[in-house]
Amino acid sequence: MAEHDKEDALIRRLHESLDAHPDDASLHLEMGIFLWEKGKAKETKENAAEHFLISAKLNPENGDAFKFLGHYYHCVSGNAQRALKCYQRAVTLNPNDSDSGEALCNLLDEGGKENLEVAICREASEKSPKAFWAFRRLGYLQVYQMKWTEAVQSLQHALRGYPTCADLWEALGLAYQRLGRFTAAIKSYGRALELDNTRVFALVESGNIFLTLGTFEQGVDQFRQALEISPNCVSAHYGLAFGLLGFAKNCINRGAYRWGASLLKEASQFARACACIVKNISCIWTLHADIQLAYAKCFPWIDEIQELESDVEAFKTSILSWKKTCYFAARDARVSYQRALHLAPWQANIYADIAVTSDLICSLDNDHKQDSNAWQLSEKMSMGALLLESDNYEFWVALGYVADHISLKQHALIRGLQLNVSLAISWGYLGKLYRKMGEKLLARQVFDRARSIDPGLALPWASMSAECYKRELAPAEAFESCLRAVQIMPLVEFQIGLTQLALYTGHLLSSQVFGAIQQAVQRSPQYPESHNLNGLVFEARKDYHSAATSYRLARHAMNTSSCSVPNSQIRDVSMNLARALAKAGNAVEALQECEHLKKEGALDVEGLQVYTFSLWQLGENDMVLSVARSLAASLSSMEKTCVATSICFICRLLYSLRGLDAVTTMIVKMPKELFQSAKVSFILSAIHALDGHNDHLGSVVSSSQSFLTSHEEIARMHFLVVLGKLVKNGSECCLGIQSGVMHLRKALHMFPNSNLLRNLLGYLLLSCREINNCHTAMRCCKSDPPDLPNQGGLKLASDIHGAGSISCYAIGKNNSKLTFPTCAKQYHTSPKSIRYLQKCFRQKPWNQNARYLLVLNYLQRAREENFPHHLCVIINRLIFVALSNELYCKEEEYQQFQLLLCASEISLQCGDQITCITHAKKAAEIALPDDYIFFARLLLCRVYAMKGDLLNLQKEYAKCLELRTDCHIGWVCLKQLESRYQLQISSNAIDLNFEHSVKEGGNLWKMWMAVYNLVKGLLSLQNGDLLSAEELVSQACLTVNSESCLYLCHGAICMELGRQGYGSLFFSRAAKSLAKVHEHSMIPLPLAGLLLAQAEGSLGSKENWVRQLGFEWHSWPPEQRPAELFFQMHLLARQSKVGSNTQSSERSFKSSQRWVLQAIHTNPSCMRYWKVLLELTGCE
Amino acid sequence: MKLAPLKSVDNAHDDSVWAVTWIPATSSRSSLLLTGSLDETVRLWRSDDLVPDRTNTGHCLGVASVAAHPLGSIAASSSLDSFVRVFNVDSNATIATLEAPPSEVWQLKFDPKGSILAVAGGSSASVKLWDTSTWELVATLSIPRPEGPKPTDRSSSKKFVLSVAWSPDGKRITCGSMDGTLSVFDVARAKFLHHLEGHHMPVRSLAYSPYDPRLLFTASDDAHVHMYDADGGNLVSSMSGHASWVLCVDVSPDGAAIATGSSDKTVRLWDLNMRAPVQTMSNHTDQVWGVAFRPPGGSNVRVGRLASVSDDKSIALYDYT
Known part of the structure; x- marks a missing residue:
C-alpha cells in the first residue's frame, strides 16, 4: 500500500513538473519509462510511447527514447519497419546500447537480411570498442559465413565484454579448429566446458581434435563424457568408436593383442549402437567394418594351455573356435562394408576394403577351394576401386597385395609406383614378389629403395634379415634386422623368423625373442612351428615343464593340421619333447617318447642320449649299458660336435654306473682320434684326476689337452690339474695341498687375471696348516666381480677373505689401542673384511656363507674387544636369523654347529648360562665327527665351571677326554680347566693326547709344543712353582726361538726369581731373554724395556738402565x-x-x-x- | 485407396533384405515374390502366405538388385561383386552369368516385352543393355560428360549410375545417378536425350507410371519424391513427407498411387491426385530398401498386393485396394 502511495506521489510529481516544463525532453522520457515499465495494458504503453515520441522530438540526440520507441513498435504495435528505424537511430546515437543492437539484429535476422546485420555490427564495432554486443554478433555471423580468421578477432574482442559466455568460447574454439590451430581450439573448448559442462558440441569437437592429433585416450574420454550427457549423440558414438579403434591399433602395433581386442570389442559395440541410431550413413558402417576387421586380425588365441596339453580334441576345438571368432569377425566386417557400399556405391575405397577383407576371409576359411582360373573376389573388388579412381596409387597397391597372379601383381605394383614413385610399401611388395620369383639381385635393389624411402617399414628389414641369413655371412646381423622388423610390425611370420634366427645365433634367452614368440603363438596357434619354437625358448629359459607343454601343443597342431607335415619335423618335435621331459625330470614319459621314436627308427644321437639318460634315471641299468654301447658304436660315424658330447655323456654314465675302472678301460680302448676336443679333454682330465696314483690315462690326457684353445679353457684345465694333484700327491686321509699350491703358483704366473685360479690358491693356502698362510691367501684373492654367476662348489673371493681374516690367531689387529699386536704380518684386515662381508651379504642376502663368515668375524672382534654389549647383540641377532632361516642340509651342519657354538659362547660371555647350556647341548647333538663335538663339550665344561657345578664339570671333562680332538687349542684349553679345577683323572692323559695331535699336525708342531709348554709354565706360575715355570718357559723358548712373547714371559719369570733371591744368574738370564724380545718383535713391546732396564740395573749397568728406560718411555702410546x-x-x-x-x-x-x-x-x-x-x- | 497388412515374415533372410520384385504368374503357377539380401542369397516366396519356395545361393557378396522377366519364366539377380545371374525361376537352372567389371552393375530391369535386360552400370556412368535371347551386350547408353569438366574434379566427371527404369512402351530408358541427375535415353537409337533436373542427392530408385509413358517417379536421398514429365524434361511435382532418404518407389498397377520406402523405416502410400501421402505403414523396424506392387495377371487379377523389404530382415505383404 505504501508503495502504491509512493508511486502515486511520483506520478503526481512528474505530472507537476511536466506541467511546469512541458518542453523538457528528459522529463518526458522519465515519464515514458515510468509508464512503460508500470503498465501492462496497451493503453498505458501507447501513453508511454507518446511521451517517448515527444522526448525524441524535443531531444533527437537521446538514444534511449528511440530505444523505447523501438520496443514499442516492435512489441506493441508490430510495426517492424518503424521499429527497425528507431533501433537503428538508437544504435547510431549510442553504439554501446546492446538492447537496441540485439533487438535490431534480431529483427534483421528474421527478415533474412544478413549483410545488413553484418554492416550494422561492423559499424557499431568500429565506432566503439565497447560495443561488445556488436563484436559478439559479428563473430557469430563470421563463424556462420566461415570467415574464420575474422571471426577469431571479433570473438576474442567480444570475450572481453562477456568472458563467461560459453557460446562465445565454443564459437572461438570452432574458429580455431577450422584454422588448424588445434591447441588453441582445445583450450577454448575447455573454457566453454568449464563454464558449462553440458556442452556436447565442445566435448565432441575437442574429442575430434584429440583424434586428429592422435591422442586417442584423451579423445575417448571426451566422447564418453559427451555420451553421458547425450546418450544418442551420433558423432559422439562415432568418435568414441573411432578413438577406441585408433587406441586399439596402437596397442596391436605394440603387440598387446588382448588389450587391443578388448578395446575393439567395446569400439564395435559403440559403432553398432551408432549404426542403429543412424542406419543410412555409409561411413559409420565403414567404421564398424574397420573395427571388426582389426578384431579379426588381432584376436589372440588364449586358452588354458595345461588343459589342452593332454587332449588333442580339446586343442583342435580351441583352435577352431579361435579361428571361427576371427572368421566371423572378418565376415561381419565384410557385411558392414557391403552395407556401406550399398549406401554409397560410388565410394572407391569401400571396394578396396572389401577386397582386403575377402582376402583375409579366404585365408581364414579352411574349406575354401582355390580355383586358380576364376576371377578372385578380392581381385575383382580391388579392380572395382580402380575403375572408380584409377589414379589412386593405394588401390593399385591393394590390388597388388590381393592379386594371385604374379604378372598382375607386378603390374599393379608398378602402376602404383608410376603414380607415386616414393611409395615405400609398393617397393616392399615388389621386392617380396621378386624374391619369390628368384630374382635375388632385383629384389635386393628394390628392397633397398623401399628402405631408403621409409626406414619404418618392416618388410624390407625382414628381407634384409633373410638375405643376410641366406648368405651365411652374418647371422647376428640377420637377427638384428629381423628384430627391427618385429619391433616395427608384430607380424607372426617375422616373429617366427626372429625366433629361428635366435636359435642359430644363440639369442634364445633374449626377452625380445620371448615376447615375439609368445605373440606369435597367440596369433598363429595352428602352426606347429610357433609352438615348437616357443618350446625351445622355454627350454632355453630352463622352464622345462612349459617347454614340454609347448612341444605337445606343437604335436597337436601337426596332428590337426590339414596339410601334411614333413616327417622330419614331426621327429624333431618328438625329440624336443623327449629332451624337455627328461630335463624336467619326467623320465617315464621321456622314455615313452624315446621308445616311440625308436620304433620308427628315428632315434638319432641326441635321441639315444636322452633315451639312455631316461633309462638311467629310472634305474634300468642293463638297458642303459646296452644303449650306451650302441651309442659308442656309432661314434665313428658322427659329426665332430656330436662326438664330443656323446663321449662325455658315455663317460659320465659309465662312471656313475660302473665306477672308475670301467671308464678308464673304456677310454684306453677307444681310438685317440675321437678325443680331439676341449670338452672331452675336461672329462678325461677329471677321470684322470680321480684315478689317483695310477697313470693309465696320462698320455691320452696330455694329447687331448692340446685342443684347448681359449685362455679361459686353459685356466679351467689348470684348476682341474691342481685338483688332480691334490688327489695324487696326497696321502690316505689328507690331500697333497702343497703340490697343488706349487702348481697354482706357476699357473697364476701365466694367467694372472684368472679369478678361478686365484680363489683356488687362496682356498688351498687356507687349508694347509701353515702359519701366516692366511694373510697370503687373502692377498692373492681379488674381490669377486659383482655379476658373478652362482657356481656350485667353487669358492668365492669373499669366502676366502672372510675365512682368512678369522684364521689368524693373533689378536689386536683391529685396534692397537686395546692391546699390542703380536702377529708378525701386521695385517689389519678385520674391519675391512667385516665390511667386505657385509657388502657381499647385502648383494646376495641369500648367501648363507657370507652371513656365517660375518658372524665368525664379529665374534673374533668381540673377543678382541672383550665382548662389548653392542657387539654381542649384533652377533646374537645374526645367529638367530641364520639359525631360524634355514634348514641345514648335511654339508651345512658344520656351519650350524659353529653358529650354535658362537651363540653359546656369546651367552656365556653375557652370563646367560642356561641359554649357553642349551645351545652347547644342541651343538653336541649334531652328527659330526668327535673331533668337533669335543668343542661343544669343552664349552659345557666352561659353563659348568662358571656355575660351580663341579659334578657336571667332571662329567663333561671325562667326555672331552673320551671324544678327543686333533685340534691343539682344544687340549690347551682343557689343560687350563683341568689344572684350575683340579679335574685330573690320570696324570698325563692330556699331555699324551696333545703330543699325539702335535705329531699329526705337520709343520706347526714346534709352535704348538712351545705354546703348550708356555701354558704349562703359566699354570706352574699360578701354583707358585716359579722354578718349574721358568724351566718350562725356557724350554718353550728353545723350541721356538723367534717369538717375542715367549721371551718376554721368560724374562719376567726370571726377574721374579731374581727378585726373590734365587741368585743373580736369573737377572742375566732375564736380560738375555728380554734383549731377544727387542730383536724379534716388530714394535717395541711395552714392559719388556722396563723389565730389561730393571735387569740391567740389578746387574749394575746404570747406563743400560737409563737407555732401556728411555726405550720403554717411547714404546708406550702417551695416553696409556x-x-x-x-x-x-x-x-x-x-x-x-x-x-x-x-x-x-x-x-x-x-x-x-x-x-x-x-x-x-x-x-x-x-x-x-x-x-x-x-x-x-x-x-x- | 488403402493398404492393409496381410502377412509379415520376420527373419526372412539372415541379414538385411535389399531387393524385392514380383515374378509374374505363368500358366502353371501364380506369381511369386523374389527377394535378395546381404546374406548372399536370393529367395522365392509363394504369395499370399509368404511360404519360402526356394533359396538360391551362388553370389559371393550381397545381392543388390533382383529383376523378373515379364513372362515370369526367368529372373536375374545382381550382387556387389558385379555378377548378374540369370536363372530359370522354376528350375533354378542358371541361364546366363553376365560378368561386368567390378562396380559396374547396380540395378536390373527387364524391358516390358522381355527382350532386353537393362543394367544400371554403376561406375561406368552408363546403362548396359543385354539381349535376353543371346545374352550378349547389345548397347551401352553412356551419360555424356558435362561440358568443360574440370579435370581435377573426379566426382563430376563420372556419375555412378544407381537406378534404371523402362518406360511402359519400352522406348525410353531413364537412369538415376549419385549426384541426383536423371538421364533419359532413346532406346531404339541408343541415344542420350536429356537430363532431368531437380534432385541433388543420389537417386536410388525410379519408376514409370504403367499408363503414361511420360510420367516418371523418382526417389532420392534428399527425402523427396519427384514426378517428372520425362519426355518434356521438366519437374511436374515434388512430394515431401519422408523424414529421411527415400530408398525405393513403385507405381500401383492402376496408376493411381505410388508406394515409397525410406530410411525413416516407413512405407508410404501416396495418392497421386492429391499428391500427398495418404497412409504411413510403420511395421518395419529398420530402413525399407524395396517396395513392389504385384503386376496384374494370373488368377487374382483384381487383388492388389504390395510387398516391402527392409534392413530388419523382414518381408511384409499388404493388401492394396
Missing part, C-alpha cells in the same frame, strides 16, 4: 703409560739430578716429585708411590 713407568721416570729424574746429566728431553725438566705425583694420579692404590712421595716431601 702405566703408573709404574712414571715412577721409574722419577727414579731416573733423581739419578739425573744427582749425576747432573743435562738431557734435553722434555721429561728431564720435570722434577722427581712431579713424576711421583703423576704415578699416584694414575694408580692411587699403590702404597709404594705414597711412601716415596712422603719421603720426597719429607726431604724438602
Whole structure:
C-alpha cells in the first residue's frame, strides 16, 4: 500500500513538473519509462510511447527514447519497419546500447537480411570498442559465413565484454579448429566446458581434435563424457568408436593383442549402437567394418594351455573356435562394408576394403577351394576401386597385395609406383614378389629403395634379415634386422623368423625373442612351428615343464593340421619333447617318447642320449649299458660336435654306473682320434684326476689337452690339474695341498687375471696348516666381480677373505689401542673384511656363507674387544636369523654347529648360562665327527665351571677326554680347566693326547709344543712353582726361538726369581731373554724395556738402565703409560739430578716429585708411590 | 485407396533384405515374390502366405538388385561383386552369368516385352543393355560428360549410375545417378536425350507410371519424391513427407498411387491426385530398401498386393485396394 502511495506521489510529481516544463525532453522520457515499465495494458504503453515520441522530438540526440520507441513498435504495435528505424537511430546515437543492437539484429535476422546485420555490427564495432554486443554478433555471423580468421578477432574482442559466455568460447574454439590451430581450439573448448559442462558440441569437437592429433585416450574420454550427457549423440558414438579403434591399433602395433581386442570389442559395440541410431550413413558402417576387421586380425588365441596339453580334441576345438571368432569377425566386417557400399556405391575405397577383407576371409576359411582360373573376389573388388579412381596409387597397391597372379601383381605394383614413385610399401611388395620369383639381385635393389624411402617399414628389414641369413655371412646381423622388423610390425611370420634366427645365433634367452614368440603363438596357434619354437625358448629359459607343454601343443597342431607335415619335423618335435621331459625330470614319459621314436627308427644321437639318460634315471641299468654301447658304436660315424658330447655323456654314465675302472678301460680302448676336443679333454682330465696314483690315462690326457684353445679353457684345465694333484700327491686321509699350491703358483704366473685360479690358491693356502698362510691367501684373492654367476662348489673371493681374516690367531689387529699386536704380518684386515662381508651379504642376502663368515668375524672382534654389549647383540641377532632361516642340509651342519657354538659362547660371555647350556647341548647333538663335538663339550665344561657345578664339570671333562680332538687349542684349553679345577683323572692323559695331535699336525708342531709348554709354565706360575715355570718357559723358548712373547714371559719369570733371591744368574738370564724380545718383535713391546732396564740395573749397568728406560718411555702410546713407568721416570729424574746429566728431553725438566705425583694420579692404590712421595716431601 | 497388412515374415533372410520384385504368374503357377539380401542369397516366396519356395545361393557378396522377366519364366539377380545371374525361376537352372567389371552393375530391369535386360552400370556412368535371347551386350547408353569438366574434379566427371527404369512402351530408358541427375535415353537409337533436373542427392530408385509413358517417379536421398514429365524434361511435382532418404518407389498397377520406402523405416502410400501421402505403414523396424506392387495377371487379377523389404530382415505383404 505504501508503495502504491509512493508511486502515486511520483506520478503526481512528474505530472507537476511536466506541467511546469512541458518542453523538457528528459522529463518526458522519465515519464515514458515510468509508464512503460508500470503498465501492462496497451493503453498505458501507447501513453508511454507518446511521451517517448515527444522526448525524441524535443531531444533527437537521446538514444534511449528511440530505444523505447523501438520496443514499442516492435512489441506493441508490430510495426517492424518503424521499429527497425528507431533501433537503428538508437544504435547510431549510442553504439554501446546492446538492447537496441540485439533487438535490431534480431529483427534483421528474421527478415533474412544478413549483410545488413553484418554492416550494422561492423559499424557499431568500429565506432566503439565497447560495443561488445556488436563484436559478439559479428563473430557469430563470421563463424556462420566461415570467415574464420575474422571471426577469431571479433570473438576474442567480444570475450572481453562477456568472458563467461560459453557460446562465445565454443564459437572461438570452432574458429580455431577450422584454422588448424588445434591447441588453441582445445583450450577454448575447455573454457566453454568449464563454464558449462553440458556442452556436447565442445566435448565432441575437442574429442575430434584429440583424434586428429592422435591422442586417442584423451579423445575417448571426451566422447564418453559427451555420451553421458547425450546418450544418442551420433558423432559422439562415432568418435568414441573411432578413438577406441585408433587406441586399439596402437596397442596391436605394440603387440598387446588382448588389450587391443578388448578395446575393439567395446569400439564395435559403440559403432553398432551408432549404426542403429543412424542406419543410412555409409561411413559409420565403414567404421564398424574397420573395427571388426582389426578384431579379426588381432584376436589372440588364449586358452588354458595345461588343459589342452593332454587332449588333442580339446586343442583342435580351441583352435577352431579361435579361428571361427576371427572368421566371423572378418565376415561381419565384410557385411558392414557391403552395407556401406550399398549406401554409397560410388565410394572407391569401400571396394578396396572389401577386397582386403575377402582376402583375409579366404585365408581364414579352411574349406575354401582355390580355383586358380576364376576371377578372385578380392581381385575383382580391388579392380572395382580402380575403375572408380584409377589414379589412386593405394588401390593399385591393394590390388597388388590381393592379386594371385604374379604378372598382375607386378603390374599393379608398378602402376602404383608410376603414380607415386616414393611409395615405400609398393617397393616392399615388389621386392617380396621378386624374391619369390628368384630374382635375388632385383629384389635386393628394390628392397633397398623401399628402405631408403621409409626406414619404418618392416618388410624390407625382414628381407634384409633373410638375405643376410641366406648368405651365411652374418647371422647376428640377420637377427638384428629381423628384430627391427618385429619391433616395427608384430607380424607372426617375422616373429617366427626372429625366433629361428635366435636359435642359430644363440639369442634364445633374449626377452625380445620371448615376447615375439609368445605373440606369435597367440596369433598363429595352428602352426606347429610357433609352438615348437616357443618350446625351445622355454627350454632355453630352463622352464622345462612349459617347454614340454609347448612341444605337445606343437604335436597337436601337426596332428590337426590339414596339410601334411614333413616327417622330419614331426621327429624333431618328438625329440624336443623327449629332451624337455627328461630335463624336467619326467623320465617315464621321456622314455615313452624315446621308445616311440625308436620304433620308427628315428632315434638319432641326441635321441639315444636322452633315451639312455631316461633309462638311467629310472634305474634300468642293463638297458642303459646296452644303449650306451650302441651309442659308442656309432661314434665313428658322427659329426665332430656330436662326438664330443656323446663321449662325455658315455663317460659320465659309465662312471656313475660302473665306477672308475670301467671308464678308464673304456677310454684306453677307444681310438685317440675321437678325443680331439676341449670338452672331452675336461672329462678325461677329471677321470684322470680321480684315478689317483695310477697313470693309465696320462698320455691320452696330455694329447687331448692340446685342443684347448681359449685362455679361459686353459685356466679351467689348470684348476682341474691342481685338483688332480691334490688327489695324487696326497696321502690316505689328507690331500697333497702343497703340490697343488706349487702348481697354482706357476699357473697364476701365466694367467694372472684368472679369478678361478686365484680363489683356488687362496682356498688351498687356507687349508694347509701353515702359519701366516692366511694373510697370503687373502692377498692373492681379488674381490669377486659383482655379476658373478652362482657356481656350485667353487669358492668365492669373499669366502676366502672372510675365512682368512678369522684364521689368524693373533689378536689386536683391529685396534692397537686395546692391546699390542703380536702377529708378525701386521695385517689389519678385520674391519675391512667385516665390511667386505657385509657388502657381499647385502648383494646376495641369500648367501648363507657370507652371513656365517660375518658372524665368525664379529665374534673374533668381540673377543678382541672383550665382548662389548653392542657387539654381542649384533652377533646374537645374526645367529638367530641364520639359525631360524634355514634348514641345514648335511654339508651345512658344520656351519650350524659353529653358529650354535658362537651363540653359546656369546651367552656365556653375557652370563646367560642356561641359554649357553642349551645351545652347547644342541651343538653336541649334531652328527659330526668327535673331533668337533669335543668343542661343544669343552664349552659345557666352561659353563659348568662358571656355575660351580663341579659334578657336571667332571662329567663333561671325562667326555672331552673320551671324544678327543686333533685340534691343539682344544687340549690347551682343557689343560687350563683341568689344572684350575683340579679335574685330573690320570696324570698325563692330556699331555699324551696333545703330543699325539702335535705329531699329526705337520709343520706347526714346534709352535704348538712351545705354546703348550708356555701354558704349562703359566699354570706352574699360578701354583707358585716359579722354578718349574721358568724351566718350562725356557724350554718353550728353545723350541721356538723367534717369538717375542715367549721371551718376554721368560724374562719376567726370571726377574721374579731374581727378585726373590734365587741368585743373580736369573737377572742375566732375564736380560738375555728380554734383549731377544727387542730383536724379534716388530714394535717395541711395552714392559719388556722396563723389565730389561730393571735387569740391567740389578746387574749394575746404570747406563743400560737409563737407555732401556728411555726405550720403554717411547714404546708406550702417551695416553696409556702405566703408573709404574712414571715412577721409574722419577727414579731416573733423581739419578739425573744427582749425576747432573743435562738431557734435553722434555721429561728431564720435570722434577722427581712431579713424576711421583703423576704415578699416584694414575694408580692411587699403590702404597709404594705414597711412601716415596712422603719421603720426597719429607726431604724438602 | 488403402493398404492393409496381410502377412509379415520376420527373419526372412539372415541379414538385411535389399531387393524385392514380383515374378509374374505363368500358366502353371501364380506369381511369386523374389527377394535378395546381404546374406548372399536370393529367395522365392509363394504369395499370399509368404511360404519360402526356394533359396538360391551362388553370389559371393550381397545381392543388390533382383529383376523378373515379364513372362515370369526367368529372373536375374545382381550382387556387389558385379555378377548378374540369370536363372530359370522354376528350375533354378542358371541361364546366363553376365560378368561386368567390378562396380559396374547396380540395378536390373527387364524391358516390358522381355527382350532386353537393362543394367544400371554403376561406375561406368552408363546403362548396359543385354539381349535376353543371346545374352550378349547389345548397347551401352553412356551419360555424356558435362561440358568443360574440370579435370581435377573426379566426382563430376563420372556419375555412378544407381537406378534404371523402362518406360511402359519400352522406348525410353531413364537412369538415376549419385549426384541426383536423371538421364533419359532413346532406346531404339541408343541415344542420350536429356537430363532431368531437380534432385541433388543420389537417386536410388525410379519408376514409370504403367499408363503414361511420360510420367516418371523418382526417389532420392534428399527425402523427396519427384514426378517428372520425362519426355518434356521438366519437374511436374515434388512430394515431401519422408523424414529421411527415400530408398525405393513403385507405381500401383492402376496408376493411381505410388508406394515409397525410406530410411525413416516407413512405407508410404501416396495418392497421386492429391499428391500427398495418404497412409504411413510403420511395421518395419529398420530402413525399407524395396517396395513392389504385384503386376496384374494370373488368377487374382483384381487383388492388389504390395510387398516391402527392409534392413530388419523382414518381408511384409499388404493388401492394396
